[in-house]
Amino acid sequence: MGGHIPPFLKKGFYVLLIVPLFALVFSHSQSWVMESEKMACIDPDGKDATGFHRSDFPKDFVFGTATSAYQIEGAIEEGGRGLTIWDTFTQTPGKIAGNTSGDIAVDSYHRYKDDIELLKDLNVDAYRFSIAWSRIIPDGIGQTVNMEGIAHYNRVIDALLSKGIKPYVTLYHWDLPQPLQDKLGGWTSPEIVSHFTYYAQICFASFGDRVKNWITFNEPTQFCFNGYGNGVHAPGRTSDRTLSAVGDSATEPYLAAHNVLLSHAATVELYRSNYQEKQGGTIGFTIDCEWAEPLSDSQEDKKAQERRLAFQLGWWLDPIFFGDYPAQMRENIGDRLPTFTEAQKLLLRDSLDFIGLNHYTSRWVTSNPLPEDPSQSNYWVDQGIQTTIEKDGVQIGQRAQSFWLYVVPWGLQKLIEHVWEKYKAPIYICENGMDGPNNETIPLEQYLNDTERVDFYNDYLRSVQGAIQNGADVRTYFAWSLMDNFEWAVGFTSRFGLYHVDFETLKRTPKNSAKWFSKFLQPRDTTPCQLG
Numbered sequence: 001m002g003g004h005i006p007p008f009l010k011k012g013f014y015v016l017l018i019v020p021l022f023a024l025v026f027s028h029s030q031s032w033v034m035e036s037e038k039m040a041c042i043d044p045d046g047k048d049a050t051g052f053h054r055s056d057f058p059k060d061f062v063f064g065t066a067t068s069a070y071q072i073e074g075a076i077e078e079g080g081r082g083l084t085i086w087d088t089f090t091q092t093p094g095k096i097a098g099n100t101s102g103d104i105a106v107d108s109y110h111r112y113k114d115d116i117e118l119l120k121d122l123n124v125d126a127y128r129f130s131i132a133w134s135r136i137i138p139d140g141i142g143q144t145v146n147m148e149g150i151a152h153y154n155r156v157i158d159a160l161l162s163k164g165i166k167p168y169v170t171l172y173h174w175d176l177p178q179p180l181q182d183k184l185g186g187w188t189s190p191e192i193v194s195h196f197t198y199y200a201q202i203c204f205a206s207f208g209d210r211v212k213n214w215i216t217f218n219e220p221t222q223f224c225f226n227g228y229g230n231g232v233h234a235p236g237r238t239s240d241r242t243l244s245a246v247g248d249s250a251t252e253p254y255l256a257a258h259n260v261l262l263s264h265a266a267t268v269e270l271y272r273s274n275y276q277e278k279q280g281g282t283i284g285f286t287i288d289c290e291w292a293e294p295l296s297d298s299q300e301d302k303k304a305q306e307r308r309l310a311f312q313l314g315w316w317l318d319p320i321f322f323g324d325y326p327a328q329m330r331e332n333i334g335d336r337l338p339t340f341t342e343a344q345k346l347l348l349r350d351s352l353d354f355i356g357l358n359h360y361t362s363r364w365v366t367s368n369p370l371p372e373d374p375s376q377s378n379y380w381v382d383q384g385i386q387t388t389i390e391k392d393g394v395q396i397g398q399r400a401q402s403f404w405l406y407v408v409p410w411g412l413q414k415l416i417e418h419v420w421e422k423y424k425a426p427i428y429i430c431e432n433g434m435d436g437p438n439n440e441t442i443p444l445e446q447y448l449n450d451t452e453r454v455d456f457y458n459d460y461l462r463s464v465q466g467a468i469q470n471g472a473d474v475r476t477y478f479a480w481s482l483m484d485n486f487e488w489a490v491g492f493t494s495r496f497g498l499y500h501v502d503f504e505t506l507k508r509t510p511k512n513s514a515k516w517f518s519k520f521l522q523p524r525d526t527t528p529c530q531l532g
Contacts, residue, residue, distance in 0.1 A: 064128055221288060293362060
């Protein structure tokens with residue numbers, strides 16, 4: 001850092017003999033210039049912007065932020081939108097923190113133009129958002145297409161492109177049309193495959209001339225287990241009769257997952273057969289995964305790590321890459337795990353162009369015996385593992401607002417390298433972020449000075465960079481989230497956003513993390529921090 005000092009001035013002894021006054025004046029002025037330039041290169045959080053920068057990544061690497069329809073749109077009764085399982089679930093007292101809902105969320109349905117300006121200010125290349133199935137086909141079942149919904153997303157896509165921002169579109173981010181749950185049983189029914197494929201076809205035909213990156217499903221583990229296993233997410237089905245009158249935690253998550261995989265495969269086959277060549281796009285599948293680090297060097301703990309990763313990654317990716325569920329799942333679940341026909345295996349094989357990967361945290365893992373009582377079986381206990389955030393009295397990382405989220409940057413690099421080594425497919429990081437609390441006693445200035453989030457992104461991005469340097473083919477990074485929003489079961493008690501949202505006025509204000517991200521993504525040749 002600093003300005004260039006002429007070589008002859010390095011010979012200070014001779015200079016001082018000849019021009020002592022000039023040397024003194026020059027030294028003072030040069031010091032002032034250097035200090036001024038240095039101050040210009042300090043971000044609000046105190047980090048040096050001349051260091052880590054987007055130019056440290058491959059030239060065509062894509063940076064963006066992400067959201068989902070139910071979490072930001074609101075306007076649940078406008079534009080011809082139909083009812084979803086989350087509309088129903090949030091109306092049940094006690095299901096959501098503060099008994100809140102996404103009825104208004106942060107009103108991005110009406111404010112999308114302003115939100116796209118926020119994206120422009122961030123200097124991102126892309127925006128990952130989801131389409132609400134019930135805005136396209138209100139009941140999810142019929143053939144009637146809601147043209148108001150088509151028009152809305154056309155406006156969003158066109159507005160993004162007008163600002164030079166690429167749309168990355170997720171077809172399903174948890175908001176199933178309610179009639180599909182009521183009449184079919186939702187994802188537990190094989191009939192849902194044809195309905196999802198029809199919905200996807202409408203999206204490809206309507207938006208695929210401009211959308212070049214598609215994701216079929218987001219985090220299926222979460223909506224299959226939390227929705228059909230422990231009941232904490234919509235539709236709230238579980239064996240726990242204190243939470244739900246219906247549901248079977250031992251079987252329904254696996255049935256739901258099976259039909260999600262078949263829906264994905266059928267959708268990819270449709271896209272590749274009818275749209276991909278002429279539209280020139282790609283299509284993938286996004287899963288979430290914590291990194292599992294063995295608690296010890298014992299073989300038992302190493303096998304526990306293998307099971308944990310098999311139940312998180314292999315559940316979804318092994319059928320696509322190898323034709324069947326992982327052996328660890330077959331062994332522990334038995335005949336509760338569905339089987340694929342040969343035709344289904346053929347359809348599943350290689351049914352993605354990229355692996356979408358969402359990652360937030362890591363855990364140490366150790367072995368745990370399976371329950372003797374089969375009635376106690378569910379997705380979690382079937383893994384035969386126990387996770388912990390402490391080892392030898394040391395916590396694995398700083399805890400964020402969410403009880404499950406600990407900041408462990410090295411876990412992301414290990415996860416990426418594991419996925420690359422095992423599956424050898426391009427990796428898109430589709431979500432990564434941390435949350436802080438929402439508390440009415442916290443002043444706005446404290447929300448905006450989110451140094452922990454700045455550190456999080458700086459450290460996790462360095463982990464992505466490290467994985468790339470070690471040979472992993474990683475092509476995108478999407479921060480979660482563009483702005484504070486409705487965070488499912490915890491409602492508005494958790495803030496993940498780069499932009500602060502006042503949940504009363506809905507005003508958006510950039511946090512320091514947004515300013516850091518904007519500078520990180522600013523082209524080198526225009527930033528004032530490019531020093532000689």
